[in-house]
Amino acid sequence: MADQEKNRISVEIYGHSYKMVGTESTGHMRLVASIVDDKMREIRVHNPSLDSSKLAVLTAVNTVHELLKLKEQVEELEEELKKLKG
């Protein structure tokens, strides 16, 4: 990745500015930031007393849960493909 050009943008998540740096497109980085912002606001609706740090931790918790479920799905699909290719 060292010789790939890096994109740098500033995004706003839950009222705070963050600098994002990466080889992904700025569009992808903005999408990720807006998803995190949305998720934090959604969790706040159900937990209005939580401070922003705990809200962010619960956002990470929910996302890791989704990630594990999706990893299971990838494994199942790969298994099915393997059988079909036989």
Place this chain on the structure above:
Amino acid sequence: MADQEKNRISVEIYGHSYKMVGTESTGHMRLVASIVDDKMREIRVHNPSLDSSKLAVLTAVNTVHELLKLKEQVEELEEELKKLKG
């Protein structure tokens, strides 16, 4: 999900206690919590000056990025399966 029994546990993430409630197994919930804890500590190594709130937001950002990549992979695998099944 209303008639499914819910599990309730207390987990520790980055030095704070969180109550988790869900229909998932307590093992799954503990795994999710430990992944978030690990990710926060890993991000702190590279960003020692960040406060815990920003660390948690960056953890959520990284996880959402992984989630989007995995969703692309699921779509590709489903497309491949569809072609093979004709």
